[in-house]
Amino acid sequence: MSRVALEGITKRFDGTVALSDLTLEAQDEELLVLLGPSGCGKSTALRIIAGLETPTEGTVRIGDEVVNDREPRDRDIAMVFQSYALYPHMTVARNIEFPLRARRVPVEERKHLIADTARVLGLDELLDRKPSQLSGGQRQRVALARALVRRPAAFLMDEPLSNLDAKLRVQTRAELVDLQRRFRATVVYVTHDQVEAMTMGHRIAILDHGVLQQVDEPQRVYAQPANLFVARFIGNPPMNTIEGRLTAAVDRLTFESAGLTLALPAPLASAARAAGLEQAVIGVRPEDLRVDQAGSISAKLTLVESLGHERHLILRLDDGQPLVARQPAEAAVPRDGEAVRLAAAPDALHLFDPSSERRVEP
Amino acid sequence: MTAGAPSIAVPGPAPATVTRPRRSRPGLRLVGRYLLLSVLALVVIFPIYITVVNSLLPAPQIAARPPKFFPSSPIWSTYDKAWSNGHFGHYLFNSAVVTTIIVVGQLLTAILAGYAFAFLKFPFKRTLFVIFLATLMIPFEVTIVQNLTTVVDLGLYDTYAGLALPFLATGFGAFLLRQAFLGIPRDLEDAAALDGYGHWRFLWRVAVPLARPAIGALGVFAFLTAWNQYLWPLLVTKDDRLRTVQIGLRQLRSASIEQVNVTFAGVVIAVIPLAILLIVFQKQLIRGLTAGAIKG
Amino acid sequence: MTAPPATDAPVAPGPRRRRLPDWGLGYLFLLPALVIFGVFIFFPFAKNFELALYRSPPFPGLPRTYVGFRQITDVLGSGDFRHSLWTTVLFGLLTVPTGIALGLVLAVLANQRLRGVAIYRTIFASTVATSVAVASVIFGTLMNPQVGLLPWLGINPSPAILDNPSWALPAVAIATVWQNLGLSFILMSAGLQAVPGDVLEAAEIDGAGPVTRFWRVTVPLLSPTIFFAVVVGSIFAFQTFGQIDLLTRGGPQNKTNVLTYFIVTQLREHQNPGTAAVLSIALFLITLLLTLAQLRLLERRVHYAR
Numbered sequence: 005m006s007r008v009a010l011e012g013i014t015k016r017f018d019g020t021v022a023l024s025d026l027t028l029e030a031q032d033e034e035l036l037v038l039l040g041p042s043g044c045g046k047s048t049a050l051r052i053i054a055g056l057e058t059p060t061e062g063t064v065r066i067g068d069e070v071v072n073d074r075e076p077r078d079r080d081i082a083m084v085f086q087s088y089a090l091y092p093h094m095t096v097a098r099n100i101e102f103p104l105r106a107r108r109v110p111v112e113e114r115k116h117l118i119a120d121t122a123r124v125l126g127l128d129e130l131l132d133r134k135p136s137q138l139s140g141g142q143r144q145r146v147a148l149a150r151a152l153v154r155r156p157a158a159f160l161m162d163e164p165l166s167n168l169d170a171k172l173r174v175q176t177r178a179e180l181v182d183l184q185r186r187f188r189a190t191v192v193y194v195t196h197d198q199v200e201a202m203t204m205g206h207r208i209a210i211l212d213h214g215v216l217q218q219v220d221e222p223q224r225v226y227a228q229p230a231n232l233f234v235a236r237f238i239g240n241p242p243m244n245t246i247e248g249r250l251t252a253a254v255d256r257l258t259f260e261s262a263g264l265t266l267a268l269p270a271p272l273a274s275a276a277r278a279a280g281l282e283q284a285v286i287g288v289r290p291e292d293l294r295v296d297q298a299g300s301i302s303a304k305l306t307l308v309e310s311l312g313h314e315r316h317l318i319l320r321l322d323d324g325q326p327l328v329a330r331q332p333a334e335a336a337v338p339r340d341g342e343a344v345r346l347a348a349a350p351d352a353l354h355l356f357d358p359s360s361e362r363r364v365e366p
Numbered sequence: 367m368t369a370g371a372p373s374i375a376v377p378g379p380a381p382a383t384v385t386r387p388r389r390s391r392p393g394l395r396l397v398g399r400y401l402l403l404s405v406l407a408l409v410v411i412f413p414i415y416i417t418v419v420n421s422l423l424p425a426p427q428i429a430a431r432p433p434k435f436f437p438s439s440p441i442w443s444t445y446d447k448a449w450s451n452g453h454f455g456h457y458l459f460n461s462a463v464v465t466t467i468i469v470v471g472q473l474l475t476a477i478l479a480g481y482a483f484a485f486l487k488f489p490f491k492r493t494l495f496v497i498f499l500a501t502l503m504i505p506f507e508v509t510i511v512q513n514l515t516t517v518v519d520l521g522l523y524d525t526y527a528g529l530a531l532p533f534l535a536t537g538f539g540a541f542l543l544r545q546a547f548l549g550i551p552r553d554l555e556d557a558a559a560l561d562g563y564g565h566w567r568f569l570w571r572v573a574v575p576l577a578r579p580a581i582g583a584l585g586v587f588a589f590l591t592a593w594n595q596y597l598w599p600l601l602v603t604k605d606d607r608l609r610t611v612q613i614g615l616r617q618l619r620s621a622s623i624e625q626v627n628v629t630f631a632g633v634v635i636a637v638i639p640l641a642i643l644l645i646v647f648q649k650q651l652i653r654g655l656t657a658g659a660i661k662g
Numbered sequence: 663m664t665a666p667p668a669t670d671a672p673v674a675p676g677p678r679r680r681r682l683p684d685w686g687l688g689y690l691f692l693l694p695a696l697v698i699f700g701v702f703i704f705f706p707f708a709k710n711f712e713l714a715l716y717r718s719p720p721f722p723g724l725p726r727t728y729v730g731f732r733q734i735t736d737v738l739g740s741g742d743f744r745h746s747l748w749t750t751v752l753f754g755l756l757t758v759p760t761g762i763a764l765g766l767v768l769a770v771l772a773n774q775r776l777r778g779v780a781i782y783r784t785i786f787a788s789t790v791a792t793s794v795a796v797a798s799v800i801f802g803t804l805m806n807p808q809v810g811l812l813p814w815l816g817i818n819p820s821p822a823i824l825d826n827p828s829w830a831l832p833a834v835a836i837a838t839v840w841q842n843l844g845l846s847f848i849l850m851s852a853g854l855q856a857v858p859g860d861v862l863e864a865a866e867i868d869g870a871g872p873v874t875r876f877w878r879v880t881v882p883l884l885s886p887t888i889f890f891a892v893v894v895g896s897i898f899a900f901q902t903f904g905q906i907d908l909l910t911r912g913g914p915q916n917k918t919n920v921l922t923y924f925i926v927t928q929l930r931e932h933q934n935p936g937t938a939a940v941l942s943i944a945l946f947l948i949t950l951l952l953t954l955a956q957l958r959l960l961e962r963r964v965h966y967a968r
Contacts, residue, residue: 106869488688512706532702535695594793
């Protein structure tokens, strides 16, 4: 296994910029997730690593070698496509065998590798079937087997779970993680699903419109989002972001907006002062807002969504800014249209600079 | 999926599956691709190209060795000669008339038949459809013996009618239009019926406009085959006044060698109308040509 | 399978019109086509069987004589027929595989994502505008010993190509293949759309070079189209006429006397409708048998998408 690195990759397509100066590295034996909304460039980045696209600028490294000029088949990588891209006219066994035949692996070794790989992925019974006779989940495993059988330096996966139904997706997710750990494989994994990203990745790289927003371990992406985009993208329901202004009062800094005042904790306040901010955006996750008569946030309740184990309160501030709060099912149900008071723990507050959209580090 | 320790050796030194990486330059590969394509394109277009060139060369230059690949002083009189002395203007007219009759005929019969099979109910419909398909099994060449006699007996030898009549209907056309009409949603039929549309109006006001792609495809296909017909015009016309452009080429061909440039001018005249049509209607052309080949 | 007809339900009040019942209309709509088919396809086809039984006199105007099956056995047993059949088969073997292979190669090459590839595609498809007559005149001139280019290129056998018993048929085949190239290219290109791009990319990543990808992925997935091209191409090969008439007139030494040409010469030059009719029936049967044989033997190897 090797590391995979993109250095300063820019990709332009006829005027649009798909990737902008992307520098990213999947370390040896790491599962790096490329996460982002449709069109953010994550698939393009993956295809550039594979060699299916050439970058306009920048370098691609696999291991320590620059592979820009190498054909995909000489890069020692394997790819699992979203559509699986199985050879429809070949049996499962032949599908798995194909990369080995292409590389002139001797017959005996081929048979051995195919049998082993098939066993690991539970495909023993299916070896003589054609892809059209398989279920979606089975096809996905054949695609995995075909990639696995080669023992490549790195695996590239392009939304491999998107075409599976929800239940199968959860199951396969766990199996993929297991496989990755067992084989100590370097994997670059593209998805738009943040749950996959959070549960599978050693690190997550978030992209928006071709620009890297943040690359970090899942927990840190969640707790310390680098900017408003990441803050709003990660989390379900997403983080609340409230626009307002900062007023200095005595030795404290207060954030004020329609119907709410929040005192900034000291570390955050000094950072804000140092940055000379007057306008700010406060971020607070729905789970960090609780209904509290004594709270300093006043909002109107417009909708209650009951999910069984918890409740989402859809609220609105006086100036129309939306707010979502999560409360456990045991808590008292407020009524629609009611004015509700909420409180937020001071250390659950995030502060963002409205112009740069970056988070202010306390 | 089986749990438990992997029985495959955890990746250590890679087995002999890694190929020696080749250092190839993408720029060179790209040039190679364009080169191959260009060479092949040259080979394919060469006969047409040399025809056009030769049609503009004065007679002595045609037999020049090495051959001239570009006319230094093109003469356009060859076209004039082909057109008037060679009667190609007239042949063009004949081809146009006959082809138009055939195309209109095929479209009409196909539309009517396709509509009948798609929307109307009548006894023996399935049998009749099989009969239509059976016509596809009988190559035209197998019918010429009697058809020639028929045409002569009907007094249609050396007439436009004689040239066009056998081709006014094809099983292929009926099949194509039936498919197209079957694709029209049932709801439209019902809505039209409620609106008081009878079959005739529904056919021309709703069905035909919706089946335009198939009709276009059939039209182009019919034009192509009719324009390029050789055997039948050869058999049923003798009079130069009725000659089509393809048979006209036959005439020119037998002319003397010195007339090669005029012959080639005739070829160009024969090809140009078709070429223009095919360029304008290429989408329909492709649809018409591939209608049978692609599943679904 | 067929859509139910539009209802002839009672309609908003209006002037009473006598409406044809559905089936009357159905027959009416089919009538024009059926008349054409009857007169110009089915009747002539059936008439062949009657004509086959009569021999025509050498002079027109005299009545024909009934000879029964003798004529059929005579014609089909004749060396001329056997030779013509063999020539036709040979011609088919020369043109059909070549045409398909070339169309396929061009289609694959023109399927790449390159800038300006549309120009190449237009050129490769261009011969679809040429007719048999056009191609024959062009190639006939190119091969002409006096003004043709091939002699200049050094290809100057004696006798000249089109008069050369060994070269005449291949020469006509070349003209035919060229003329059909556009159609073959268009057909194969359309078929290529059915080959999923990501499967080819997967093959590339799996280590298959362009040639391997071609043989192991593209061609198998194109097999329905190729099969169609083989069947239809064979049928058309058996109907070859124009090129022979324009280039070699059946010669030299009968070396290009394909079946259809044989039929037409019997009809026109020898005034032998009886013989022509026998040959026509033979042509039909052979074409039919060939198609059935191909369906039987080859379709098994065709991979159809689900």
